[in-house]
Amino acid sequence: MPDGGSRVTLRLDEPLPVRDAAPELAVDGHVIGAAQESPDGLSLVVETTDPGVAGAKRVEVAWNGVVPGSAASTRRSAAAPITPKGLQKKQLYTDPAQPGPYQVERLDYDLGDTATTLSGLSDLPAEIRGAVYAPTGAKGPRPVVIFLHGRHSACYNPTTRGTNNTNWPCATGFISIDSYLGYTETAEALATHGYVVVSISANGINAKDASFTDDNGALARGQLVMDNLDLLANWNKTKGHPLSGRLDMSNVGLMGHSRGGEGVVEAALLNAERKHPYGIRAVLPLAPVDFGRPTLPDVPMAVLLPYCDGDVSNQQGQHFYDDTRYSVPDDVLRSSLMIMGANHNFFNTEWTPGVSIAPSNDDWSPASDEVCGSAAPTRLTSAEQRAVGTVYMAGFFRLVQGGETEFLPLFDGRNGTVPSAGRAEVHAQAQQPGSRRLDLAPLESPAANVSVTGFDLGAYCYSVAARVRPGDTPCSATTATSKVPHWTPATFAPAVPISPVLRLQWSESSTAPEVRVAFGPGEGNVKKYDALTFRVARDESAVGDVDLAVTLVDKKGASATVRVGDVSPALTPFPVSTNTSNGISRLGKTWLRTVRLPVSSLSGVDVTSVRSLTVRPASSTGGAYLSDIAFDSPGVGRGGATSAVQVSIDDATVAEGDGPGTATMRLALSGKLKAAATVQVQTAASGSSSAGQVPAQSFPVTISKGATGATIQVPLVGNTIVNTASLRYKITISAPVGVVIGDGFAWLTVLDDDPA
Missing domain, CATH: 2.60.40.2030 (CalX-beta domain)
Known part of the structure; x- marks a missing residue:
């Protein structure tokens, strides 16, 4: 600078979180002043006369006089300092819920209540009816997204307000409940960005799936999705039709709510059986059921789980993530997200009191519950819930189908957020594509490169106590399966021993407890990966603070150690309420969260020659579940119809x-x-x-x-x-x-x- 001062510039990989506090810059741990942000939010500048900046070795962002990761703000490992990024939400520059450049036109269709018969519904009739949200003036074939609602009453009497779910078509005096119209906000958000969204009606299945199916309607729902895709494909090739030439059937996404979630998984599997399948690129089960425990490899998938789900309260849809992880080697992203304060119904306006036309209800009860009750401060309003649902649904399809990788931090475990998500708190699990991942220790069963020693309990577990085979270790003694989504027994496969993890318990009398993972030939150079990752959860039997320390050791014996509590809230308990059913609360759930330790933060160890990894207790007593130790780099991969037999x-x-x-x-x-x-x-x-x-x-x-x-x-x-x-x-x-x-x-x- 002309006056002899210095200009210090820090360039960022992504915009800063939006905060009231002003960002500052720190040089070698010393704050030098408030920073000026660039218009794109990717640079911070401080002009200073401090002569000490001339030989700066390290420049960092500071807030309110404190450098994140410093001794003043957080615990640190003496061997390896690390910035506790996992404790902060990462504000993304683009918001997927904000409208795009296109206007939306409606091109709805209705072929009648008995337009198709479904073998999965004992050949009973069902409707072909859909709401179509199309971008006006968009050039060329556009990506297609199908929405499938879940199980709700099929019919209601507008005079008496009574409902009926046994007759289809509706009995005299009753009319159809338009559940398929309940996702308009999300559909329009996508359509304004060039997507054709088709939300289809499934009331014929809802009215009959209890008595006329083997699987509570999963196959029938999958068949209904395929029937609608066939119809759309035909119209796409029909000259003069409003949808002619406007649909890219090689780029299809599926969202299914509740039983619709299992239905869209079934649709993707049915699609894979075809000689000429559609290009189903993305599947998003929303608050889904999973009665039969199928898997869905080769298709990017995001499972959304509402913490305050009072209907599918055991969040059994977590199985889609857990069961698919290692079922078939594939190369796609899969994610599972826990949305705090959200219930089952309010993602759909037609299932929301005060908004719906037909009768509806808040599925969570009691209303007085201090965590999930309607007046609880942590409970989202219906508008807030729909907003966060739109963020993650629109964001996922735009990420996968549209290649908008700026939305990846919403799903890959980096805790991304956007303004439209409001105050919603969302936790993540993520498994990156196989080509971008080094699996060191899945921790599903004993392995030659893994030793578990010194713990009071160090065993591979699965399921709940009443469901394990003699001699096996249960993951939980609870009878309230809503507290353990990973190990919720499936309706049609209640005793299947899957979703195993490593369960650890320790006390002050434990003798040098540790989990040691040895690196094999060719595995020690992890420099090309972004982060060391694993899933972890607090053991429900633990009392007080629970923490673990992870240590990497290189070939020369140098090490880097990080405490989980310094970088992630994964070992903190989920909220529990005093309201109980039969003396048991449905809350205080045990749910694994992904922890990401950036490779760049592992100072002091040669990341080209790592030899071992150890996990040790960092609290005097405690317990934890541990799973999926890997190195990875975030990505989406390219999915399609699975080629698996x-x-x-x-x-x-x-x-x-x-x-x-x-x-x-x-x-x-x-x-x-x-x-x-x-x-x-x-x-x-x-x-x-x-x-x-x-x-x-x-x-x-x-x-x-x-x-x-x-x-x-x-x-x-x-x-x-x-x-x-x-x-x-x-x-x-x-x-x-x-x-x-x-x-x-x-x-x-x-x-x-x-x-x-």
Whole structure:
């Protein structure tokens, strides 16, 4: 500078969080003054006469006189200082909920209440009806997004305000509830940015899925989505139709709410069976059910879970994330997000009191609950909930289908946020694409490179106490499955032993407890990755502060240590209320959160020659769940119809016999297996006869490499008692590894063979 002073400039990788406090710059830990931000928010400048800045070694952002990560603001590891970025939301420069350049036109269609019949609904009729939100004047084929609502009453009487969910078409005096019109805010946000959004009606399924389906309507909902896609594809090729040439059927996204969430997963699997599938690039289950535990590899997926869900209160849709992680090697992003203060219904205006036309309700009760009740300060209003829903739904489809990578921090575990999200607090789990990830220790089972020593409890666990096999370790003793979304038993696969993690408990008397992970040949150079990541949660049995320390050691013995509590709130408990059902609160959930430790922050260790990683307690007592230790770099990958072989189970009929025996059932494969695969078999699942010839149990079945089919042996208990009727048992296959599920349900008919 002409007067002999200095100009200090710091260039940022992303804009600063929006705060009331003014940003400052610190040189070598010393604050030199308030900074001037550039118009794009990516540079900070301070002009100073301080002579000490001439030899600066480090320039950092400071707030209110404190450098984040300094001794004045946070605990630090003496071996490796780190900025606690995980404790702050990262404000993104672009907001996906803000309107784009296009006006929106409505091109709705209605082919009637009985326009299609669905084999998944026992060939009963259902409607073909959709609200179409299209960008006016957008050139060329546009990305397509399908919205599918969940299970709500199909019909209501506008005079009496009574509802009916047994008749379809609606009974005399009743009219259809337009649940499919409840996502207009999100649909319009996408349409203004050039997307064609089609929200379809599924009341015919809602009215009949309880009695006329094997799977509570998942297959029927998937078929309905495919029927609507076929219709749209046909119109896209029909000259003179308003949608002619406007749809890019190679770039399709699916959102399903509640049972619609399982429905869109089923649709993506049905699509993969086709010789010429549509380009389904993104799937977003919103507050979903997961009754049958299928997996969905090869498609980027974001699961949205409302913490105050009073309907699907066990957040069972978490299974879609957990079960798919390592089921088939793939190269796509998957994410699971916990939205604090949100309930099940209010993402849909037609399910929201005071906004809906038909009767609706707040699914959370009691209203007096201090965490999730309607008057609780941490509960989002219906408008706030729809706003944050729009942020994450529109953001995900624009990220994946539109390639707008600025939205990646909303989903990759970096705690991104935007103004439209308001005061909503959102926590994340994320698994990056396979090509951008080094899996060191999934921690699902013992491994040669992992040792667990010195803990009071250091064991691989799964499920809840009542559901584990003899000798196995349960992840939780609770009977309130709403508290443990990872281990919530599925309706049709209640005893399947999946979603294992490493459970750790320690006390002051523990002897040098640690988890040690050794790096294999070629794994020690992690410089190319952005972060060391893992999932962690506080053990519900822990009391007081709980913390862990992670240490990396290089080939020369140098180390870097970071405490989880310095960079992430993942080991802090989720809020719990005093309101209980049968003495048990549904809140205080145990849910793993992703922790990201930037490689650039691991000073003091050579990140080109790391030899080991250890996890040790950083509190005198405590407990934690640990999973998925990896190095990765954020990305989306490119998804599409999975090429994984599909496995289906066929119906069978057998004679009961006079004593213990087995019934042979066939597994059909859609192709030849290139590697061995497994599925979990659940016998006598929900919906089966209770007479007892087929005991209720689960067991794994391995399908050999090169197989094009296989058989399973279902235990059978025969007798010499005369029965007047045959009995049927539902047999379910689920949680596949190396394959995906085609038809996961079959009926085993047991014939009585005793003479009268």
